[in-house]
Amino acid sequence: MRPPPWKIKVVEPIVLRDRERRREALAEAGYNTFLLRSDDVFVDLLTDSGTSALSQEQRAAMELGDEAYAGSRSYYRLERAVHDVYGWRHLIPTHQGRGAEHLLSRVLVEPGQLVPSNLYFTTSREHVVLAGGTWVDVAVPEASVTDALAPFKGNIDLAALERVLMAAGPEGVAFVRQEACLNMAGGQPFSLENLRAVRALTRAHGVPLILDATRISENAVFVKDREPGYEHWPLQRVIREIADQVDGAVFSSKKDHFVPIGGFVAVNDDELAERLRELVVVYEGFPHYGGIAGHDMEALAQGIRESADEAMVRHEIEQAGHLGRLLQEAGVPIVLPVGAHAVFVDAKRFLPHVAQEDFPAQALAAALYLEGGVRSMERGIVSGQHGDEAYDGLELVRLTIPRRVYTQEHLEFVADTVISVFRQRDRVPGLRMVYEPLYLRFFQARFEPLAPLLAARSEHVAHTARDRGATT
Ligand code: F0G
Secondary structure (H helix, E strand, C coil): CCCCCCCCCCCCCCCCCCHHHHHHHHHHCCCCHHHCCHHHCCEECCCCCCCCCCCHHHHHHHCCCCCCCCCCHHHHHHHHHHHHHCCCCEEEEECCHHHHHHHHHHHHCCCCCEEEECCCCHHHHHHHHHCCCEEEECECHHHHCCCCCCCCCCCECHHHHHHHHHHHCHHHECCEEEECCEHHHCCECCCHHHHHHHHHHHHHHCCCEEEECCCHHHHHHHHHHHCCCCCCCCHHHHHHHHHCCCCEEEEECCCCCCCCCCEEEEECCHHHHHHHHHHHHHHCCCCCCCCCCHHHHHHHHHHHHHCCCHHHHHHHHHHHHHHHHHHHHCCCCECCCCCCCEEEEEHHHHCCCCCHHHCHHHHHHHHHHHHHCEECEEECHHHHCCCCCCCCCCCEEEEECCCCCCCHHHHHHHHHHHHHHHHCHHHCCCEEEEECCCCCHHHCCEEEECCCCCCCHHHHHHHHHHHCCCCC
């Protein structure tokens, strides 16, 4: 792996708590890694959201934050950065990605309308459903096959999309959503060819095309590497080419833009922008700050420019690739090819003895924490099942890499932890959910293990014997 294109100027101490404390912390957290205190975590791979390191240029820019309620200089600098890098005409800042999704769903979705998308993202789908819409999955089938070595598993199935558009008609579809580096499939990119074809279909049917551009930079790198014709294009040009295909985009800037908070919705249509600006004052703030501070807008404007720096973006992808290779060499089942921002472990194949109703990915995430203080995130039935709908889809644990934060040694420690759990995987039991929140349950649900987790051998043997009805 190439050395990172940055060096470290400020450090944050981290501590590996002893195993006894980790076991206690896990029980206190209801076996949900979201509910752990970060003080109890050693390597935190919960998410790449808001967890990146700021650059010296971002920190310096923050000093220039203009905190005026209206007409802030920082807003205009942010608008210029969005315009320069992506080209969209109207910018409406929000506190983070879901703020943008909320505004867009409120404006575009009429009750009963459909939103076809390549798979789902948790908050994206929730806002569409809360606005009265219905989410329709039109991802290519290989998106849900963890070992299918396809280069563009983030593509939309064009035939499936066309069927939905024909059946529902333009009034029946609020918008089509395509997500860059499809998070729930493992950070998988789409090709520009596919995006162009989706553009042509949506145009023919008179339906808006909205990009979830949260991880557009990594998607653009994959286009350069995997799609013929773009290898010599500067990254900035590929990003712009992607942005040019869509009517608008939502962004969680907490990922590619390296900021702890912030997001936006950007559109080209004047009337749509007006509707969004009418609503932003109700839910986020004045259109010149949208729920973030002037100094946040400065960090964001600078971060947007850094997100088109190919060396920066490539390093993130290479870190994920390196961790993926270490796991693959040890036989750990992971999503292939390794995607943009994370390595996704296939919990169904890792824990074949745990039925999906017993939450294998949640159980595995708990085990990784217990084994090495490594925090990961469930991306399986807990995140994916909506309401009473049946769910038999992907069952993954995401090891997500914050940008510019961890070194190769940290990643190697993480690999050792995962491999160690893999070698004793028969000692990872399923879980029972004991508290289920009303919305986005994965954030705050609580669980109990069906048997002691990674129990000492003697305890484990006793338990297994009990399972078999034997007396010990
Ligand atoms: N869209 C995508 C593709 C995302 O990955 C996220 C957040 C959002 C929208 C919502 O943005 O968090 O700023 O409100 N993903 C985070 C994650 C939470 O861990 O993957 P937000």
